[in-house]
Amino acid sequence: MTLSVPNIVILIVIGLLGTGIYALLTVRNLIKVVVALQIMVKAAMLALVLAGRLQGQENLGQSLALTVIVADTIVAVVGLALAVQVRRVVGSLDLNALTTLRR
């Protein structure tokens, strides 16, 4: 496997996805969960731009990446707002503490 530009980008994508999945599995802090989601979305964005470039439809890939950036930001905003409210109501950012919301 030669280290061409697509190969390097695909390595970044795979590395970021692996890091994000590991974090989602191990982390219990709500804000850290949002960080992990952000990392995974960045991988998806890079993959979209690369796919567009490889398929000869660069502008389509870029416009999809733009949509992903918007969605990514909204996910961060809503996730952080949720974390702030959980902290206020439950008193902790620990995901396990959310079991107190159970009836």
Next chain:
Amino acid sequence: MLHLLTAVGILVCAIQAIRSRRLIVSALWLAGTSALVALELYLLGAPEIGVIELSVGAGLVTVLFVFAINLTGEEATDLRGLIKEPLAVVVSVLTIVLLGLLLVPGIDRAAPSVGEPALKVVLWGNRQLDLILQAVLVFCGVLGVLGLLSERESAPTEHNPLEGVE
């Protein structure tokens, strides 16, 4: 060479964002990841997306993170998940290997470039439904910011067991 350095930088920043114990440090490493992803996008020939990623990902989102961390306060983040660490490592490595096997072999078979409309035509002309959905998403984001900024009225009052005894 610049691609390789950027790749190493992105992965190091992402791993540090997960590893660091302080939330604020984690948010700063995430901003570094965003900035380097923006550089990589620029190198890939997508400067518009790179600029947007730099301003939104490294700027706005980092400010939101710092704001939320200020509101919630630093909390010990070394809590471990319910899944045992070795199992998480195995699942992550398996994901990486499977994705690698799936993606890497076909990566050099690039399709020939076809005549394609400009970015503004693709974005504003061909994907109007997506634009409407993005507007809805932005509206959701506004509601999220309202949730972030709302006062403590929603917090329940402490239940006092002696209340009403006398």
